[in-house]
Amino acid sequence: GENVEQHPSTLSVQEGDSAVIKCTYSDSASNYFPWYKQELGKRPQLIIDIRSNVGEKKDQRIAVTLNKTAKHFSLHITETQPEDSAVYFCAASHNNDMRFGAGTRLTVKP
Amino acid sequence: NAGVTQTPKFQVLKTGQSMTLQCAQDMNHEYMSWYRQDPGMGLRLIHYSVGAGITDQGEVPNGYNVSRSTTEDFPLRLLSAAPSQTSVYFCASSYSRTNYGYTFGSGTRLTVV
Numbered sequence: 465g466e467n468v469e470q471h472p473s474t475l476s477v478q479e480g481d482s483a484v485i486k487c488t489y490s491d492s493a494s495n496y497f498p499w500y501k502q503e504l505g506k507r508p509q510l511i512i513d514i515r516s517n518v519g520e521k522k523d524q525r526i527a528v529t530l531n532k533t534a535k536h537f538s539l540h541i542t543e544t545q546p547e548d549s550a551v552y553f554c555a556a557s558h559n560n561d562m563r564f565g566a567g568t569r570l571t572v573k574p
Numbered sequence: 575n576a577g578v579t580q581t582p583k584f585q586v587l588k589t590g591q592s593m594t595l596q597c598a599q600d601m602n603h604e605y606m607s608w609y610r611q612d613p614g615m616g617l618r619l620i621h622y623s624v625g626a627g628i629t630d631q632g633e634v635p636n637g638y639n640v641s642r643s644t645t646e647d648f649p650l651r652l653l654s655a656a657p658s659q660t661s662v663y664f665c666a667s668s669y670s671r672t673n674y675g676y677t678f679g680s681g682t683r684l685t686v687v
Contacts, residue, residue: 498675506680507664507679509678510675510676510677553616557672560671565616
């Protein structure tokens with residue numbers, strides 16, 4: 465199966481700073497990498513995704529980068545705001561399986 | 575378009591009781607799945623379905639049954655509730671298991687006493 469490791473498990477930043485969360489995967493055939501945001505007491509929601517034929521994707525203040533050679537992908541949040549505080553999950557898809565990382569709890573301090 | 579609807583939102587069961595968690599989606603998604611999320615932990619896959627009439631086990635299937643008689647509905651049955659099944663349960667659906675993002679329901683918080 466596909467193992468997905470996510471780091472760090474917790475991250476605290478000051479409002480306005482950038483935050484980076486990194487995930488590594490083990491199978492070079494993985495081809496789809498979504499990111500989910502889960503606010504406290506709420507459902508996970510897809511915020512951005514990237515496919516293996518693309519190296520970077522941006523959507524306003526968030527971006528995802530993919531390094532297929534090193535088998536890792538990262539979520540970048542710029543100009544963080546208190547409403548960015550949440551747990552973020554990465555996932556990697558391969559064949560007929562999808563595995564989630566353990567999550568990163570991001571706290572943005574005002 | 576309601577997305578993924580889960581009921582109930584909260585439930586308390588006594589050990590040994592059975593119940594069904596309901597999940598319905600109106601997006602014509604072929605793929606549906608059930609996850610459990612324990613405090614401070616990630617998402618663990620219980621069962622999934624790639625289409626009506628097709629179900630399969632995930633990572634933690636013991637103590638749970640599913641069926642998929644229609645594209646829209648994917649209920650999760652707890653056969654004989656145990657305290658270890660206290661958790662938050664999320665239903666998720668997608669166009670496929672592997673190439674599209676998932677839409678999650680709002681969750682069911684289950685407590686077994």
